[in-house]
Amino acid sequence: MSSRRRSVVVDDQMQTDYRYALSEAAGRNFDPQFQPELTPAEMLALGVFGGCCLNDCRDEFPAAWFARARLSPDRPDPALNHFGVAASQPRSVWLKKGWIHPDDPRGWFQWYCRYYQGRRMPEEDARQIKRWKAIRRHVAQIKRHCEPGDPFCRPRQRQALLHWAYDSRKI
Numbered sequence: 001m002s003s004r005r006r007s008v009v010v011d012d013q014m015q016t017d018y019r020y021a022l023s024e025a026a027g028r029n030f031d032p033q034f035q036p037e038l039t040p041a042e043m044l045a046l047g048v049f050g051g052c053c054l055n056d057c058r059d060e061f062p063a064a065w066f067a068r069a070r071l072s073p074d075r076p077d078p079a080l081n082h083f084g085v086a087a088s089q090p091r092s093v094w095l096k097k098g099w100i101h102p103d104d105p106r107g108w109f110q111w112y113c114r115y116y117q118g119r120r121m122p123e124e125d126a127r128q129i130k131r132w133k134a135i136r137r138h139v140a141q142i143k144r145h146c147e148p149g150d151p152f153c154r155p156r157q158r159q160a161l162l163h164w165a166y167d168s169r170k171i
Helices: 040-046 055-060 091-096 108-117 120-136 136-146 157-165
Strands: 005-010 016-020
Touching: 005 055, 040 157, 055 091, 108 120, 120 136, 136 157
Parallel strands: none
Antiparallel strands: 005 016
16 A cells, blocks of 8 residues: 555444544555454355444445345344354443444444454554454364364354354364
8 A cells, every 4th residue: 555544434323424544455464463364255245243244334345345245234133144143242242341442333343344444553453453362262162072164063153253254164
């Protein structure tokens, strides 16, 4: 990306006139500790968050991300998730636990989409990457309790890992 920063203006149901700068090329220059296995487009195509994670803010992100996305127009539909199960806690829990940063009111996936696009916020990036790394414990649990490649073993954990850009189909 050129040294000139590109600015993004967001106007959706959760943010009005929110602005951020893209300082990196999309999909490049990630923190070395952050190696997601899935891109946002791949996650949307696989089915995450019941198809309701970015419905009113699609204009903010590349149209190609939504070409194969499994989306629900009104409310989360667990049947749209890759493993066909609900694996998310309500936003009220996220808020209560302090997981939501004001810049990303939709939570981790919104942060990841913006990070992927090139936004950098060092302190928040470090916090979210730490959370992403902590979720990996579920990979070990699936490996310990399931036969390799058995998608019916621990589907909620597998779906939760998809929500965090871990490709749990390969475990």
